[in-house]
Amino acid sequence: MTRQAVIKRLRTFATLALMLAAGCATNVTVKGDFPPPLSRPLPLHGGLVLDDKFQSHVYQDEQNRKLTFAIGAAQTAMLRSLGGGLFTRTSELGSLDKASGQDLILVPSVEEIQVAMPFETQLKVFEVWLKYNIAVYDGKGEPVADWIMTAYGKTPSRFLSSDEEALNQAAIVALRDAGARLLLEFPRVPEVQAWLQASRTVGAAP
């Protein structure tokens, strides 16, 4: 056998091995649309820091399930769609030090992602848990709050044709849940509430 023939066989073998490995893996790139919110925005100029790490976040579970779950683009789209529902004016920033003139700045980061599939839980649902840390700063860059916010989404296994599609759907439900919590609960976070109260007092002072 010539050297070229050996290389050709090895290449074929490697390609087949890769195809076999890919066949066992679950790769999900979360995609979906988010509706414009129906909420009363805070009368503030808000900043939203969506850094590269957040925008391209990928959750990987290499140990048991060979699961790759790319949620960065979808969570960025969700937060962008909320902008007008959170503050009367919202600016997107690349980093906290680029802030200028905003009253409150939100820096979201992913703390943890958990994904559960029916074969693991014996339930006939795919589940996605998201845990975010929403760090809140005032216009001077002083920390106001670190709000740990969790969200949950599920989808029954038999609705959709593949594991990927079911996980995507569960992730979209979880992201909508995160959006709902942000819109409805953010002003009620005790530290944010105290800051809002203080800023109103300062604003009302003669």
Next chain:
Amino acid sequence: MKHALIAAALALLLAACTTTTVNEHREVATNLKLGSAEKIVVLGRRHAGHYETEPDFIRCIGDKLNGVPNVEVLDEKAFIDSVYPWFEPRTAPLKLARLEYLLREPLLASRIQQLGVRYMIWVDGNTETTESSGSVSCAVAPGAGGCFGFATWDKVSNYEAVIWDVDDFSDKGRVRVDAEGSSYLLAIGAPIPFIARVQGEACEGIGNQLRTFFTPDGAAQAPTP
């Protein structure tokens, strides 16, 4: 032999039937009226941990109600999107008192009014496979292939629909449907399925009963096929 197979197939076909029980409770004696611009929205409950009411079941009920004269049903997803984030699994009202509280928010109240929603029909429940047994094996060889075996599974549907009047925050009635049926798959060469339409029968049962709430008094209440 041929006759025995036909008899067995017929017996299975008959056995693959669905039993449906529908119960109704009305809060008002007269049928419910809708103004010219008023609509109904049928919504599925999604807050439970281990199941959620299937969107296709909700669509099926909506289609049944859309056939009633002067009744217009809003699409579930379009409604939920237009009132986001108020009707998500975490935030949707579970009781009438909560709906009343939510509608104190002028933005939401105005959107509901703009959409013309008069009645909300909440449907809670699901269809699940309760038991399955048997197996079917298939094999393919060059120039030939086939399946052999026998499998059976039982499905149960339990749903309850509650009608809320958004105008006066009252409960107008409820309909409960329980359906169950067994399906079979017989494979002698080619697989022959005998599928019981459990969820379909549940939809027909609950949908036709809900139609009677909105059918004008005195009008014929023809069930939809």
